[in-house]
Amino acid sequence: MNPYEPQVVDVIQNIEETPTIYTLRLRFRDKARQQAYRFAPGQFNMLYLYGVGEIPISIVSDPADEFVIDHTIRSVGRVTKAMSKLKAGDQIGLRGPFGRGWPLQHALGKDVILVTGGLGCAPVVSVIRYVIRRRDLFGRLVIMQGVKHADDLIWRDQYEQWETLHDTQVILAASEQPSAQWPWHSGHVTDLMHTAVFNPNNAIAMMCGPEAMMNAAIDPLLREGLNEHDLWLSMERNMHCAIGLCGHCQYGANFICKQGPVFPFAEIKTLFGEKGF
Ligand SMILES: Cc1cc2nc3c(=O)[nH]c(=O)nc-3n(C[C@H](O)[C@H](O)[C@H](O)COP(=O)(O)OP(=O)(O)OC[C@H]3O[C@@H](n4cnc5c(N)ncnc54)[C@H](O)[C@@H]3O)c2cc1C
Ligand code: FES
The missing domain is CATH 3.40.50.80 (Nucleotide-binding domain of ferredoxin-NADP reductase (FNR) module)
Structure with a gap:
């Protein structure tokens, strides 16, 4: 995967945890890419809301879950607030996973x-x-x-x-x-x-x-x-x-x-x- 190029992911669910914290449940549009995606706890993805901006967010799902990738986000500024309005069926871009995870x-x-x-x-x-x-x-x-x-x-x-x-x-x-x-x-x-x-x-x-x-x-x-x-x-x-x-x-x-x-x-x-x- 080209590390510069965000891949399209579908929003499967946007779960409201508190009035300012939400969990975005995402899945790659391309099935093969979803199956091939692997991460270690502690790594992060870059999430890209088209036309707004791109932010680093940690992955909270279990690596054994092959079907969805969860990110829990606090609305603090421009991108995180705009992402909080996403609904099931919307699409965003994802690059990752990046970095060193937990040992x-x-x-x-x-x-x-x-x-x-x-x-x-x-x-x-x-x-x-x-x-x-x-x-x-x-x-x-x-x-x-x-x-x-x-x-x-x-x-x-x-x-x-x-x-x-x-x-x-x-x-x-x-x-x-x-x-x-x-x-x-x-x-x-x-x-x-x-x-x-x-x-x-x-x-x-x-x-x-x-x-x-x-x-x-x-x-x-x-x-x-x-x-x-x-x-x-x-x-x-x-x-x-x-x-x-x-x-x-x-x-x-x-x-x-x-x-x-x-x-x-x-x-x-x-x-x-x-x-x-
Ligand atoms: C490796 C990594 C993992 C992260 N994981 C998560 C996560 O799982 N969930 C989550 O909600 N956030 C996470 N963050 C923080 C998240 O990336 C920022 O909150 C986000 O980039 C803010 O973007 P914005 O456009 O909404 O806010 P902006 O408009 O850019 O900023 C709004 C306010 O938030 C402050 N801010 C911006 N970035 C950060 C930051 N990195 N840390 C602290 N304050 C910041 C700014 O100073 C400003 O006061 C992570 C950051 C890093 C580097
Ligand atoms: S974000 Fe560019 S060097 Fe780390």
């Missing part, structure tokens, strides 16, 4: 800790689904999700179902005005790192969301004894080409679209949290 082979047999904030949960939801479908291949699963307002939590039913599974811990926190309908913690999810139960000598952590949140979660995990080579972060920057040519997503010596978006902390620790990078 799932490296995670086999280990406890898996997922720390996410806001819509940062989108790229790790594909990991949650991946681990749950192949439960015997992994150790404990710890899912930590922080949101600002209780209403920002999407897939609430799924979190409730995940916390009933064996060897699975779900830690949810809302930092602003949680109500009686919010049965979990109030405050920042990073204040609850000590409540996560895992074996630091045989664990891997994957994080996604605002960089300040990831920064706050790193220290407690390292203090628990987690090796920095077992700590992985998904980074976001503005993107144009998505194939390491235009330089828009440069991060030190790396291009986030190509060497990332998922990085081992050890690889970026000298830059991470530095102003201007």
Whole structure:
């Protein structure tokens, strides 16, 4: 597939998750292309709304699902707001998948800790689904999700179902005005790192969301004894080409679209949290 050329995909469904978050369920118009499409959790596609613009969006479906490709999107600006109006039967363009995904082979047999904030949960939801479908291949699963307002939590039913599974811990926190309908913690999810139960000598952590949140979660995990080579972060920057040519997503010596978006902390620790990078 020519990485510059968007391929036509049909909108199968546009699912409203909250008033500002929606999931676009897409399928390549060309059946052979749909069958040949493969991705790893953590990779992203460039979605192109004809006449409006093109944006990077993570893939949230399970790679074993051969029939549709899901993207969960928050309406923040020109393209995301225009895409929110798409209906079943509409068409958009898709290039991808791009980038390095999560190190799932490296995670086999280990406890898996997922720390996410806001819509940062989108790229790790594909990991949650991946681990749950192949439960015997992994150790404990710890899912930590922080949101600002209780209403920002999407897939609430799924979190409730995940916390009933064996060897699975779900830690949810809302930092602003949680109500009686919010049965979990109030405050920042990073204040609850000590409540996560895992074996630091045989664990891997994957994080996604605002960089300040990831920064706050790193220290407690390292203090628990987690090796920095077992700590992985998904980074976001503005993107144009998505194939390491235009330089828009440069991060030190790396291009986030190509060497990332998922990085081992050890690889970026000298830059991470530095102003201007
Ligand atoms: C690898 C990668 C994966 C992503 N995955 C998802 C995803 O799964 N779901 C999702 O909703 N979004 C995701 N994003 C962010 C998404 O690409 C931006 O929200 C989108 O490009 C904004 O386009 P727009 O035209 O709607 O907004 P614009 O009109 O361009 O901008 C509107 C506002 O959003 C801010 N903004 C723009 N881009 C970003 C960004 N990358 N991060 C933070 N703020 C931004 C701008 O500063 C501005 O304040 C991802 C970004 C990257 C790089
Ligand atoms: S988007 Fe062009 S180099 Fe990454």
